[in-house]
Amino acid sequence: MDAALIVYALNLSAIYALMAIGISLLWSSIGMLNMAHGATFAVAGYGTLVIGNAVLPGIDSLFHGWAALGVIRLAVLLAAGVGVGALFGLVIYLLAFLPIHDKANFAVRGMIVTLAINLATVQTLLWWFGPRQQALPSVFGFGRLTLLGIPVRYDQAATIGATAVLLGVALAWLRYSRKGLEIRAMMQNPEGAALSGISVRRTALPVMAVTGAMAGAAAVLLSQTVYVSPGAGAMPLIKGMIIALLGGLGSVPGAAVAALLIGTLEAVTGVIPFLGQRMVLLVQFGFIILVLIVRPRGISGLLDETRK
Amino acid sequence: MTDPIAPVFHRVGNRRHEYVLVPDGKRDWHRGRVPGLSRHWLMWRGGYNPKTLQRERRMADKRPLWWFLGLGALACAAPLLPDTLLQVAVVFCVFAAINVIWTLIIGAAGILSLATMAVVGLSAYAAAATNVFLGVPWPLMFLVGALVGLVVGGLLALPSTRIDGLYYALLTIGVAEICRVSISQIRALAPQNSSINNVGSFIPQDWYLQRPGLLLSFASAFVLLLAALFLFRTINSERLGLQLQAAREDEDFAEATGIDYRRARLNVFLISSAALGFVGAYYAMLYRSISLNVFSLDQLLLMFAMIVIGGMGRAEGAVIGTAIVVVIDRALIDLGPLRIILIAAVMIAVTLTTHAGLADVRTQFRGWRNRIKSERRAARTRKGGEVMPEEATEISDKQEIAYRRFDRRLRDRLKALITPDLLEEHKAAPLGPHSDALARVLNYFRRGEMPDKYAILQDGPPEAWTYTVMALSGEPGKPPRVVDDRVYQTRDEAYHAVFLLRVNDLLES
Numbered sequence: 001m002d003a004a005l006i007v008y009a010l011n012l013s014a015i016y017a018l019m020a021i022g023i024s025l026l027w028s029s030i031g032m033l034n035m036a037h038g039a040t041f042a043v044a045g046y047g048t049l050v051i052g053n054a055v056l057p058g059i060d061s062l063f064h065g066w067a068a069l070g071v072i073r074l075a076v077l078l079a080a081g082v083g084v085g086a087l088f089g090l091v092i093y094l095l096a097f098l099p100i101h102d103k104a105n106f107a108v109r110g111m112i113v114t115l116a117i118n119l120a121t122v123q124t125l126l127w128w129f130g131p132r133q134q135a136l137p138s139v140f141g142f143g144r145l146t147l148l149g150i151p152v153r154y155d156q157a158a159t160i161g162a163t164a165v166l167l168g169v170a171l172a173w174l175r176y177s178r179k180g181l182e183i184r185a186m187m188q189n190p191e192g193a194a195l196s197g198i199s200v201r202r203t204a205l206p207v208m209a210v211t212g213a214m215a216g217a218a219a220v221l222l223s224q225t226v227y228v229s230p231g232a233g234a235m236p237l238i239k240g241m242i243i244a245l246l247g248g249l250g251s252v253p254g255a256a257v258a259a260l261l262i263g264t265l266e267a268v269t270g271v272i273p274f275l276g277q278r279m280v281l282l283v284q285f286g287f288i289i290l291v292l293i294v295r296p297r298g299i300s301g302l303l304d305e306t307r308k
Numbered sequence: 309m310t311d312p313i314a315p316v317f318h319r320v321g322n323r324r325h326e327y328v329l330v331p332d333g334k335r336d337w338h339r340g341r342v343p344g345l346s347r348h349w350l351m352w353r354g355g356y357n358p359k360t361l362q363r364e365r366r367m368a369d370k371r372p373l374w375w376f377l378g379l380g381a382l383a384c385a386a387p388l389l390p391d392t393l394l395q396v397a398v399v400f401c402v403f404a405a406i407n408v409i410w411t412l413i414i415g416a417a418g419i420l421s422l423a424t425m426a427v428v429g430l431s432a433y434a435a436a437a438t439n440v441f442l443g444v445p446w447p448l449m450f451l452v453g454a455l456v457g458l459v460v461g462g463l464l465a466l467p468s469t470r471i472d473g474l475y476y477a478l479l480t481i482g483v484a485e486i487c488r489v490s491i492s493q494i495r496a497l498a499p500q501n502s503s504i505n506n507v508g509s510f511i512p513q514d515w516y517l518q519r520p521g522l523l524l525s526f527a528s529a530f531v532l533l534l535a536a537l538f539l540f541r542t543i544n545s546e547r548l549g550l551q552l553q554a555a556r557e558d559e560d561f562a563e564a565t566g567i568d569y570r571r572a573r574l575n576v577f578l579i580s581s582a583a584l585g586f587v588g589a590y591y592a593m594l595y596r597s598i599s600l601n602v603f604s605l606d607q608l609l610l611m612f613a614m615i616v617i618g619g620m621g622r623a624e625g626a627v628i629g630t631a632i633v634v635v636i637d638r639a640l641i642d643l644g645p646l647r648i649i650l651i652a653a654v655m656i657a658v659t660l661t662t663h664a665g666l667a668d669v670r671t672q673f674r675g676w677r678n679r680i681k682s683e684r685r686a687a688r689t690r691k692g693g694e695v696m697p698e699e700a701t702e703i704s705d706k707q708e709i710a711y712r713r714f715d716r717r718l719r720d721r722l723k724a725l726i727t728p729d730l731l732e733e734h735k736a737a738p739l740g741p742h743s744d745a746l747a748r749v750l751n752y753f754r755r756g757e758m759p760d761k762y763a764i765l766q767d768g769p770p771e772a773w774t775y776t777v778m779a780l781s782g783e784p785g786k787p788p789r790v791v792d793d794r795v796y797q798t799r800d801e802a803y804h805a806v807f808l809l810r811v812n813d814l815l816e817s
Contacts, residue, residue: 118609123648241478
């Protein structure tokens with residue numbers, strides 16, 4: 001396995017991790033499978049496109065000639081994606097969580113409502129922006145740098161770096177802040193948390209916003225290599241979902257490990273001659289089904305038992 | 309005189325309004341049975357009207373009636389429809405058939421599988437390929453489709469026993485995508501954009517897309533829908549379905565009574581998959597071609613929207629949901645992408661407001677109405693001696709109820725007559741003559757019940773009689789009790805004191 005492959009695997013893993021951890025976090029904290037995560041991804045992509053096209057020329061003229069221009073551009077785009085993603089998370093919260101979170105059959109009904117939101121959003125995007133794929137303003141061009149003797153494309157480096165930073169911030173926020181404490185309490189025991197005065201509604205709102213922001217960040221980072229299109233969210237949603245499953249729904253470390261596994265698997269499958277890029281999905285599915293047959297609740301799916 | 313108070317009549321103990329047949333009581337009742345089974349065709353129940361004792365017969369389960377009316381209307385209307393709408397009707401029938409079979413998997417077997425379209429698509433491809441490339445005649449395509457469906461179903465069923473509900477559902481979403489990618493890699497199909505065309509069909513080549521061809525496709529699709537409903541009925545309401553119902557209610561208990569529910573689930577899944585394969589072969593023949601669109605995620609989501617809107621787990625839900633979605637999607641084609649948004653909006657509205665889809669709305673409405681009713685009943689505290697509706701059923705002498713209601717209204721009127729002038733009038737002349745109002749009040753007091761009726765006790769030496777007020781016990785042998793320790797010097801004062809006590813009681817009641 002050569003070094004470029006490792007970088008490629010890490011790159012894929014980073015984006016998958018952003019999606020999968022969002023899905024996993026939502027499931028464990030409020031018990032909702034967010035099928036509109038792909039829609040958040042697509043909306044954030046288009047939001048970034050619109051904002052980027054409006055703002056970036058100004059940024060360019062303002063910081064013309066600066067060495068850090070690339071980083072500033074990336075920061076602006078990331079902020080746009082994160083903001084739009086968080087806003088869309090808020091919309092999902094208002095539509096799919098608030099009205100039914102205390103009603104019967106919430107898990108299935110929440111899944112259906114978010115699925116409908118996904119459907120409606122993709123069609124709205126299609127209607128508004130047309131089916132044409134559009135490229136996000138590129139940040140880095142196609143240069144390479146060499147890290148520890150490994151050639152890394154700029155966008156790959158930025159994706160891996162930005163994901164590490166974002167995930168670190170999110171996990172630290174979960175670990176050390178007051179709100180994070182409340183969220184973790186709700187994950188462990190929703191009823192106990194409610195009894196000690198933690199409002200499910202107030203806690204669900206930041207979780208929704210944060211997971212939406214993660215999807216937004218993933219959209220911006222992935223859009224450096226892939227175009228923005230209305231249906232762009234479907235693949236990340238499916239991948240994120242199966243990774244969340246593989247890691248065990250509800251386990252953040254499990255999702256991270258699973259993302260790493262799947263990313264690597266995808267990169268490796270791509271270069272094996274008789275499998276190739278087209279068999280990636282099949283190999284991934286086979287792997288996941290195998291793991292789930294051995295461990296029906298995923299790699300570290302212990303929490304699911306308590307939620308049940 | 310004051311205005312009369314409008315009486316409030318609560319309806320007590322009335323029977324639910326329902327159409328009943330009045331059979332001839334002199335003749336025997338023959339109920340037909342389904343040949344070969346002990347089952348009756350319809351669920352008739354006999355009984356008597358408790359009031360008139362007239363013999364009556366009612367249909368306890370009216371669903372067959374609605375099915376007959378709905379499907380009959382469709383069958384009658386279709387030949388009159390223009391070509392475009394006829395095609396919509398064909399699509400409705402095919403999708404409704406698929407959804408009814410899918411409902412069998414989700415509802416009866418309880419396996420939340422989203423791989424339906426994958427099974428349909430794979431069988432369609434296999435059947436079409438055998439016809440086009442191997443020259444198999446079209447009637448055998450059904451067999452090929454069903455076999456492929458069975459095999460694919462078997463493969464899909466393998467992990468379903470091990471992986472539980474939600475995990476399985478999410479995994480199966482991806483199956484269609486895998487199929488799409490795999491078929492798009494087949495080199496032989498690449499020149500035709502991975503579709504198979506010119507598939508043999510039950511529709512003759514020169515009828516295709518012509519009026520007779522469309523009518524033939526509608527007729528076949530309608531028969532397909534009937535067959536799917538028949539399959540649903542035979543599985544869901546017969547032995548397999550009953551076993552699975554027992555398992556849904558309590559798995560451990562079902563197992564303890566000797567039901568192998570895992571096996572039953574697997575059987576239903578396999579049968580349904582074979583049926584889906586059959587539909588797949590039909591699908592390829594209907595359009596004389598099959599393309600990768602069958603596997604698209606959007607198509608799957610639309611199908612899911614159909615069964616969600618109608619209500620998961622019920623055949624009528626699948627058909628109603630299919631009707632709504634197909635009409636929005638195919639008949640309102642001018643709306644463009646708005647139609648999908650409309651469907652999503654309907655889906656969200658239905659999911660947020662109903663517990664189990666539109667098919668269950670009636671039960672939900674009844675539950676809601678009963679809740680409101682009982683809340684109202686609980687909130688009704690102003691009893692005033694009248695009988696509450698729920699007590700009324702326990703009082704056998706219904707005159708009692710009518711009397712209490714009359715008494716309550718009478719008291720309400722008399723209360724309005726009590727004025728300071730009236731009290732003054734009685735004080736001036738307790739024994740009359742009285743005005744009309746006072747006479748009415750006194751008449752009411754005079755026919756009061758014996759328990760707690762007031763009496764005057766005359767006491768002391770004859771030249772200095774004193775009077776006190778007491779209340780009779782109303783029971784023989786039990787002495788009256790003293791009401792208060794006031795002593796009155798004249799008999800008229802005592803009369804008036806009793807009057808005031810009774811007025812007080814009246815106003816407090």
